[in-house]
Each structure stands twice: as C-alpha cells, then as structure tokens.
Amino acid sequence: MNQALRDPVFFTKPDNWSRWKASHGNQPIVIKDLSFKSFDFDELDFSGVSFVNCKFSDCKFRRTNLISSNLSYSHFSCCDFDSAKLIAANLKSSEFIRCNFAGSNLLTAITENTAIIESDLSGLDLQSFNLIGIRLESCDLRNQNLSNKNLSRSCLKNSDLRGANLERTQLNEANLEGVLLAGCKISHTSFKSANLKRVSLASANLSKVNFDNADLQGCDLRGADLCGACLNGAKLTGAKLFNIETIGWEIRKVECKFAYWDQDTSLKTDYKRGEFERIYADSLIIDLKYDFRLTANEIATLPIMIEHLQACHWGTSLRLKSVKDVAGGALVQLVVEEAGNYSLDELEDSLKEEASRLQYAQLTLRADRKMQKRLKEAVAGIKEQFWPRLLELAAEHEIDQIRNFCVLFIDLKGFTQWNERVISEKLSLFRGLLKPVLERWNASYPNMEGDSLRATFRSAKNAVECACMIRDVLMAAGFELRIGIDLGQVNIVHNEVTNQSDLEGSAVSMAARLEAMADTGDIVVSEKVKHYAEQESDAFAFYPQKGQLTKAIGDKKAGDWIHVYHVYRDLTD
Numbered sequence: 001m002n003q004a005l006r007d008p009v010f011f012t013k014p015d016n017w018s019r020w021k022a023s024h025g026n027q028p029i030v031i032k033d034l035s036f037k038s039f040d041f042d043e044l045d046f047s048g049v050s051f052v053n054c055k056f057s058d059c060k061f062r063r064t065n066l067i068s069s070n071l072s073y074s075h076f077s078c079c080d081f082d083s084a085k086l087i088a089a090n091l092k093s094s095e096f097i098r099c100n101f102a103g104s105n106l107l108t109a110i111t112e113n114t115a116i117i118e119s120d121l122s123g124l125d126l127q128s129f130n131l132i133g134i135r136l137e138s139c140d141l142r143n144q145n146l147s148n149k150n151l152s153r154s155c156l157k158n159s160d161l162r163g164a165n166l167e168r169t170q171l172n173e174a175n176l177e178g179v180l181l182a183g184c185k186i187s188h189t190s191f192k193s194a195n196l197k198r199v200s201l202a203s204a205n206l207s208k209v210n211f212d213n214a215d216l217q218g219c220d221l222r223g224a225d226l227c228g229a230c231l232n233g234a235k236l237t238g239a240k241l242f243n244i245e246t247i248g249w250e251i252r253k254v255e256c257k258f259a260y261w262d263q264d265t266s267l268k269t270d271y272k273r274g275e276f277e278r279i280y281a282d283s284l285i286i287d288l289k290y291d292f293r294l295t296a297n298e299i300a301t302l303p304i305m306i307e308h309l310q311a312c313h314w315g316t317s318l319r320l321k322s323v324k325d326v327a328g329g330a331l332v333q334l335v336v337e338e339a340g341n342y343s344l345d346e347l348e349d350s351l352k353e354e355a356s357r358l359q360y361a362q363l364t365l366r367a368d369r370k371m372q373k374r375l376k377e378a379v380a381g382i383k384e385q386f387w388p389r390l391l392e393l394a395a396e397h398e399i400d401q402i403r404n405f406c407v408l409f410i411d412l413k414g415f416t417q418w419n420e421r422v423i424s425e426k427l428s429l430f431r432g433l434l435k436p437v438l439e440r441w442n443a444s445y446p447n448m449e450g451d452s453l454r455a456t457f458r459s460a461k462n463a464v465e466c467a468c469m470i471r472d473v474l475m476a477a478g479f480e481l482r483i484g485i486d487l488g489q490v491n492i493v494h495n496e497v498t499n500q501s502d503l504e505g506s507a508v509s510m511a512a513r514l515e516a517m518a519d520t521g522d523i524v525v526s527e528k529v530k531h532y533a534e535q536e537s538d539a540f541a542f543y544p545q546k547g548q549l550t551k552a553i554g555d556k557k558a559g560d561w562i563h564v565y566h567v568y569r570d571l572t573d
Contacts, residue, residue, distance in 0.1 A: 017044060147185075202240075222263065236276065240265050251281050252339075261527070262544035267563040269527050279531055284336040285321060286348060288355050290329045297375050298362050299323060302332065305358050312354050313347065315340025405456035405490045406463035406529060407503070408443075409511035410470065412451035413480040413520055426479075427451065433473050441466035445492070445503055454511070456503065460487060460532035464540055464567060467523045475521060482521075484514030487528040509553050514564060517547035523567040530565045541568050 021029065028050070035055040042062045050070035055077075062082045072092040076099055083103040088110075095115040102120065107128050115135035122140045127149070135155040143163040150170045158178040165185045172192040179199055186201075190210040196219050203223040213233040222242040226249045236256040242263045256276035258268050271279075306318050317338035324331055339347050365371055412430065431448055438446055441462045443455040457463040467483045474481050488507030510526065518524040525533075530542045542565040552558050 021045065021049075207245075246280065246282070248282055251277050253277065262563075267544050267546060269563050279528060284339065284348060286318075286334040286336065286351050286355075288332040288334065288352070288359070289326075290332065290359060292329050292363070293325060294323060294330045294332075295366070297365065297372055300375065301362060301365070305355070306334065308358065309334075309351055309354055313340060313342065313350060316342065316347065318351075404488065405444075405458065405503075405507065406460050406485060406487045406532075407490060407507045407511040408453075408455050408457065408463050408467055409484045409508075409515045410453040411482055411515050413482065429477065430474070430479065433477060434470065437466060437469050437473060441469070447503070454503065454508065456490060459536065460529050461536035463487075463529065464523070464525065464533045465537075468567065471521060471523060480520045482515050482518035483523045484511045484516070484518060485523065485525045485529050486510035486514060487526065487532065506554060513549055513551060513553055514547070516550050517564060518566075525565050525567060527563060527565070542566070543568060 029048070030050040030052065031054060032050075032052045033054065034051075035057075036059055037057045039056070039059045041064050042060050043064060045065045046069050047065045047067040048069060049066075050072075051074050052070060052072060054071075054074045056074065056079050057077045059076070059079045061084045062080055064081075064084045066089050067085050067087045068089065069086075070090040071094050072090050074094045076094070076096045078098045079096070080100045081104045082100055084101075084105075086104055086106045086109050088108045089106065090110045091106075091114045092110055093113045096117065096119055098118045099116070100120060102123055104124070106124065109129065111129050111131065111134050113133055113135075115137070116139055117135065118138040120140040121136065122142045122144065124144075126144055126146060129149075131146075131149055131151045131154055133153045134151070136159055137155055138158045139156075139160070141156075141159050141161045141164060144161065145165045146169050147165045147167040148169065151174055152170050152172040153174065154171070155175040156171075156179050157175050160180045161184060162180050163183045164181075166181075166189050167185050167187045168189065170190045171194050172190055173194060174191070175195045176191075176199055177195050177197045179196075181199060181201060181204070184204070186204055186206060186209055188208055191214045192210055193213045194211075195215045196211075197215055198218040198220075199216075200220040201224050202220045204221075205225045206221075206229050207225050208228040209226075209230075211229060211231045211234050214231070215235045216231075216239055217235050218238040218240075219236075220240045221244055222240050223244065225245045227245050228248040230250045231254055232250050232252045234251070234254050236254055237258060238260075239256070240260045242261055242265075254277050256271050258270045259276070260267065261269055302320060302323070306320060310316055310318055315338065316336065318334050319337060321333040321335045322331075323333075334351070336347065336351075342350070365375070412426075427450075430451070434446075434448070434453060438455055441457065442459075443457060443462075443466060446453065446455040455466075457466065463485050467485060471481065471483060486507045488505065488510070490503050490505040490507050493504055514524040514526065524547065525542070533540055534542070544563060544565055546561045547564040549556055549558055549560050549562060556562065
C-alpha cells in the first residue's frame with residue numbers, strides 16, 4: 001500500500017485523494033486495517049476501492065461513490081450514508097451500527113453475513129438484496145416489501161417490521177425474537193424453525209402459514225386465524241390463544257406445557273406431555289365419492305377396504321366415520337387417526353388413489369352374482385354363529401370397562417331444609433321433569449341419588465345443551481340447582497346396592513368438584529368440555545374464571561385454584 005494511504009490524514013484532503021486515484025488509473029487500490037474517526041468522505045469517488053478490515057466511526061459518506069467497492073470485514077459505527085451509491089458493493093461480513101442509509105442505493109450489494117444494527121432501513125428497496133443469513137437487528141424496516149424474499153437464517157431481533165409485506169417470504173430458522181409485526185401481510189409465509197418468542201401476532205391472518213418446529217413460546221396469538229396453519233413440532237408453551245381460529249391446523253408433536261385461553265391471560269392451563277395435541281388436533285377426513293348407491297354386501301366389505309388401505313400405508317390408522325347417500329351416489333368418510341410418516345396431503349392423495357381401485361373391485365362384485373351369493377351367505381353365517389353370544393357378552397363386559405364420557409353432575413339447593421312430605425313431592429317432580437330431558441339428549445347411565453343427578457354423554461355439545469335445558473326447566477319449576485360438567489375417562493363398575501351399572505373415575509369426581517364451585521343457577525365446565533363443545537357448536541358462551549377446590553383430586557390438593565368456565569347462555573325450546 002502506498003505510504004500516503006497509511007496516513008489517515010491523507011483522506012481529509014479530497015483534492016489529494018482525487019489526484020492520487022487518477023494517477024493510478026485502473027490499478028487496484030487496497031486499504032487495510034486502518035481506523036477512521038469523524039472523517040468527511042462526502043462526494044468522494046471510492047468506486048472499486050477496497051477497505052478491508054477497516055474501522056469507521058462517525059464518518060460521513062453522503063453522496064459518496066462506493067460502486068463496486070470492497071468493504072468486507074469492516075466496521076462502521078454511527079456513519080452517514082445519505083444518498084451514497086453502494087451499487088454492487090461487497091459488504092461481506094461487514095458490520096454497520098446506528099448508520100443512516102436514507103436515500104442510499106445498495107442495488108445488487110453483496111450482503112453475505114452482513115450485520116446492520118439499530119439502523120433506519122425503512123426507505124431502502126431490499127428486493128435486490130441477498131438477505132439469507134443477514135443480521136438486521138433493532139432496525140427500522142417499517143412498510144418494507146419483502147414478499148417472496150428468502151431471509152432464511154437471518155437475524156431480525158427487535159426490528160420494527162410493522163406494515164411490511166411478508167407474503168410468501170421465507171423466514172426459516174430466522175431469529176425474530178422481539179420483532180414488531182403489527183399490520184404485516186403474512187400469507188403463505190414460512191417460519192419453519194424460526195424463533196418467534198414473545199412476538200405479537202394478535203388478530204393476524206396466519207391461515208396456511210408454516211410454523212413447523214418454530215419457537216412460539218410466549219407468542220401473542222389472540223384473535224389470530226390459524227386455519228390450515230402448520231405447527232407440527234412447534235413450541236407453544238406460554239402462548240396466548242384467546243379466540244383463535246383452528247379449523248384444519250396441524251399440531252402433530254407440538255410442545256406445550258401451558259397456555260392462556262382467556263383474554264387477559266390471567267388463567268394458565270397446564271398440559272401433560274402430548275395432551276395439547278390430543279385435545280386440539282383436527283383429524284384428517286377422507287371423502288370417498290361413489291357414483292352409485294351402496295348395497296348391503298358392499299357396505300359389509302368396507303372393513304376389508306379399511307384394512308387393505310392401512311396395510312398399503314404402513315403406520316396409518318383409519319376408522320369409518322360415516323356412510324350416507326348423496327346426490328347421484330354415496331359418500332364414505334374415513335377418519336385418519338394416525339398418519340404414520342406421511343404428510344397429510346400426501347396421505348390423502350395416496351388413500352384416494354388406492355380407494356378408487358377398490359371401488360372398481362366393488363363394482364366388479366355387483367356383476368358376479370355367484371360371488372354376491374357366497375358373500376351374503378358368509379355374512380349370515382357370521383351373524384348366526386356369533387351374534388347371540390356377543391349379546392350375552394355385552395352385558396358381562398360392560399362392567400370394569402373404561403370409556404371417555406362427558407359427566408354431568410347436578411345438586412339441588414335447600415334439600416335438607418324440606419320436611420318429609422315436601423321432600424317426597426319435590427323429588428317426584430324433580431325426577432319426572434328430568435327424565436324426558438335426559439332422553440332427548442341421549443344421556444346414559446343416569447343415577448339419581450336423593451337430590452343429585454349424575455349422567456354421562458358421548459358428546460360435549462349434548463352435555464352442555466342438556467345442562468342448559470335442565471337448568472331452565474328446573475328453575476322454572478322453582479328448584480335451585482348447580483351443575484358441573486367434566487370430560488375424561490370413566491370406569492363402569494357394578495353397584496352392589498342398586499345391582500346396576502355405575503360410574504367412577506376422575507371425570508366423575510371432577511364434575512362433582514365443579515358443581516361445588518358453581519353458584520345457584522350456574523353451569524361450570526372444564527377446559528376440555530369447553531373446547532369440544534365449541535368445536536361442535538357456536539351456540540354457547542363460555543367465560544373463564546378461577547375456582548378453588550374444596551376437596552383434593554388427582555395431584556391437586558384442597559384449596560388449589562384451577563381454571564374453569566361458566567356457561568351463561570339460556571336456551572329456549
């Protein structure tokens with residue numbers, strides 16, 4: 001390097017630099033390892049010059065020509081690049097802290113491993129940048145158009161991206177912790193393995209956004225539309241989930257130790273390992289359309305079809321959801337309970353393709369009368385051989401079976417204050433009013449002991465609907481009551497006193513605990529009941545509240561506070 005260039009003072013005289021650069025013609029100029037503080041480089045021509053591993057502090061580069069210059073591995077602090085020309089400049093592994101780029105032109109600049117920190121980039125056009133792996137920490141990126149850009153492995157920590165266009169942008173493995181995203185356009189954006197800790201995405205349209213393996217811990221998703229979003233393997237612990245839309249979302253292997261479902265995030269709901277996925281995951285439903293009505297023989301072959309489909313797709317588990325007539329034919333619906341190692345889209349296409357082959361086989365069966373007759377005889381033989389014995393075993397095996405039920409528990413208030421005559425009349429009326437309501441909503445295992453009722457339902461919607469009707473009917477008849485509902489595993493046992501089937505289990509105990517928390521006329525339900533009832537119907541209003549246990553249950557002690565929901569909708573029928 002020329003002796004003059006080793007002296008930073010040389011650059012304080014623009015005329016010296018201009019004459020010296022001109023005298024060197026097309027020879028490369030390389031300046032290494034120098035430090036510049038408070039230098040004025042305004043309007044100088046540094047095109048093609050290499051400043052390698054240099055340090056610039058409080059320097060001015062206003063309207064400076066840095067076209068095709070090499071600024072790699074250099075450090076810039078509080079420098080002003082107002083209207084500077086950085087076209088095709090090499091900024092590899094350089095660092096810019098609190099710099100001004102207003103009006104500057106960085107078209108086709110090389111930004112590999114470049115770090116721009118606490119700088120205003122709101123007026124820059126970043127569309128021509130290679131932003132993979134770039135550091136844009138604490139920068140002003142408001143209203144930037146980053147659509148279709150690849151910012152994978154970038155660091156945007158604490159940057160302001162409000163109003164930015166992120167449609168179809170790739171932010172895979174990006175660090176977005178503390179980023180402001182209000183008003184962003186986020187459609188078909190990919191946040192795979194991205195860090196979004198404590199980021200606010202409240203009320204955002206996140207439908208079909210890819211959050212696979214993303215870190216969403218403490219993320220504010222209140223009011224967000226997550227329909228069709230992919231959150232497989234995502235971390236959701238501490239997320240705020242009030243009023244989110246979840247139809248069609250994918251949450252396989254999601255990690256969530258606790259979340260907040262209330263608006264002011266004061267009620268924490270805890271989840272055991274895998275419990276969040278089991279409660280909230282949507283099942284894939286495969287629709288198989290037939291151009292013909294199904295006969296009894298063809299319906300009898302459906303279990304064989306399901307077994308064949310499972311065998312062709314290792315690790316999958318299917319069950320028959322429904323068979324119904326539709327215009328022009330029939331519709332068979334299969335539920336995918338386990339997808340194995342297949343993606344849901346891939347599995348759906350493959351199952352439908354294989355099922356179409358089996359549908360052709362069923363049509364072939366129609367044309368073969370001899371085979372039809374043999375199949376009909378075989379089915380009749382199974383019925384004659386096994387059905388009588390199965391009916392006998394049904395009653396025997398009902399005892400000691402564990403099933404999932406919604407358990408409804410009712411208790412009347414003031415029962416102990418009635419005299420014997422009133423008690424007899426009141427209980428007779430109580431039971432008479434309850435019987436048709438329970439029948440209407442398909443209650444099972446009803447058990448009336450004194451002034452209380454316990455019944456079960458296979459549907460959370462039916463349980464809540466029945467509870468609302470019971471409340472209306474009994475209160476209209478002058479009864480004061482409280483109702484609690486929980487959902488969980490129930491053990492069917494033999495009651496030695498009544499000599500009938502009875503129920504026991506945590507869901508039974510919890511329903512009784514919830515009833516004890518209710519005020520007169522209240523229906524109190526658990527988180528699971530709320531979730532499933534909302535999936536089946538939007539006719540209910542649930543309001544969160546903390547309730548204190550009067551008795552211990554499971555790993556919770558008497559006096560512990562738990563999260564419950566009150567149902568305030570009155571049904572009229």
